Amino acid sequence: MPVTEFAAAQWTRATGAGLDPHAYRRVTDGLTSVADWGPAFLRTGQEHLRRARDAGSSRSAGEHLLTAARWFHLATLAPYDEAHRAAAAADQALGEALALLEPGARRVSGEGFTGLLRGPVDAPGTVVIVPGLDSAKEEFLDLASALLARGLAVFAMDGPGQGVLAADSVLDAEYERVVARVVDALGALAGRGDLVVGLVGMSLGGYFAARAAALEPRVAALATVSGPSRLDWDELPQPVRDIMARRTGGTDAARAFAHRVDLAPLAPRIAAPLLVVDGAQDVILGVTNGEPLARSAPHGTYLRVPHGDHLLGNARPDWLPHLADHVTQTLTAGNN
Template sequence: MSKDPRVEAALNHWAPRFVANGIPLTDFQEVTASIERWEDWCSAWADRGAIHEEMGRQALDAGYGLSAGEHLTTAGVCYHFAKFLFVNDVEQMRATHMRAVECRNLALPHLLPPGERVEIPYEGKSLYGILRKPADIADPPVVILAMGLDSSKEEMGAYERLFLERGLATCTFDGPGQGEGEYDFGIRHDYEVPVGAVVDFLEGRSDVDAGRAGLWGVSLGGYYAPRAAAYEKRIKACIGLSGPYDWGAVWDSLPDLTRNAFTVRSHAANEEEARDLAKKLSLNGVAPEITCPIYIVTGKLDRLISYTDAERLAAEVSGPVELLVIEDGNHVANNRAYRYRLQTADWMADQLHAAG
């Protein structure tokens, strides 16, 4: 039996991301080999997540905090990938997502350095994030990590580590239409609004230097971060990974999984309404407002967002720009993570004058 085209699409576009962001290779191979129908995607990944969760809870009970943190983080990543595009069954998706959140929250006190779940006031309710600070550094600069369409804060440990090792605090948050934020708030094009709320929150903290705040965004977050940096001038440096220049312009070429997820997470009544919102997610006329330093990464083999979008953004910004085009990189170049992850972390540390 041939695999469901939706399963094939998920693997063709995102396979390297799973392993680069914390899924053990054998888990990836075994779970994906077992799935024929998209309807079985969420439960198959949740079953694997449960194995790691059980080991994490056993380690907690035995007093092995470091091991518990690692097992529970892996469980959270498994549960995240169970739900990442599973919008065809929102009830199942949300229940699995809550398991990801629970496991990551249980892991946070046992990480090196530890993490703190934070609640960020936003439009009368809250957005949720994870704040981590490098050890033995007072008032570190802070990098705000912005998610894409199908990522969430529970997936971001691999990226957080790179900044933390370089003396930068991290504030990874789920914005509108993302992770925990997707249930109360739909996607919005003016992402400077939620980013502004995060900076406001950080300015109220005494343990990070919000005057040295950077912003990082991945995939659709590679649109959100530059957009926010254009208008939220408290952002001192920005990294954009494989973001679209104009989401509406690529709408018809996107996988069905992606369009469906955008429709659900934008709280649109139908795909036409979602398409209308997608047209607002454009950097046309916005890019020249970006005056802070920006580092843009793209892969020439990206089949979701053409590398030419990154080239156009780089040509139009008004501030200092670094453009890295990875010749054999796929979407977010996760198949060549070593070509940009360390380099962008070093760059951000330089821009924010980190002490690490």
């Protein structure tokens, strides 16, 4: 794929993740091939690390570190031999940024997951943000901010095969096991054996979150954004197959993983109130979007944004406040 086409395809994803659009254009306009993508984004992130070191205040340093984390993460979107280095740099930059900007943020890790817990210790609800096929906790800072602004605690995580854990693990289709360990850890940290959580799943994370909600009774609220109800390996575009093969350990494993992604048997078991968000412009061969999930879940509602693309980075006002309100109101209903 020509680099200009690749950059155009990633435009709303990058700006939706919080990259300055002018900086994005400056960096991508200078690329001659997709192979240049990772090194250029890594260099840009490193420049923000230098700016953080030279900043005149901890606030400015933290903001540069957040920007660095975004660039480092997005360096991993193209095939890149140093992707593990970029993911590790993103994880470190985000941790350092929150240490300056939100000293109360806590690293929480366990078997198959790691992430950062933010928000008040006495928050009326806790939300876990679940990333997807090639996303990570650094990509959804705007979503976390919307939930934090409503008084919730937020745990943005990387699971098996995701973010900083992709270097030495593979995606796990049975994500309910990961979520169970996350809830155990968060409950132990809060001293609450009765902790329940909300889940927000992004892209393939929508499948992970919906599956977990069907099988883990401690999920009390659920939202998915651009999540698949079903995948058909034979129809998936080759670039998607390639990413899935890298994240699952090979083509055979990727094919088997894709065949597992089918929420039809599980949707009726989702007891939590569910909001499914799709962009009407998000059309990928081999991917069945979220409408069947919303229709089959007992308490599902469907929001289809006509001009929205994948992850709806081009339409955040049309869904993000509504999603944040849905999760907040659901989690706090018993406290009102």
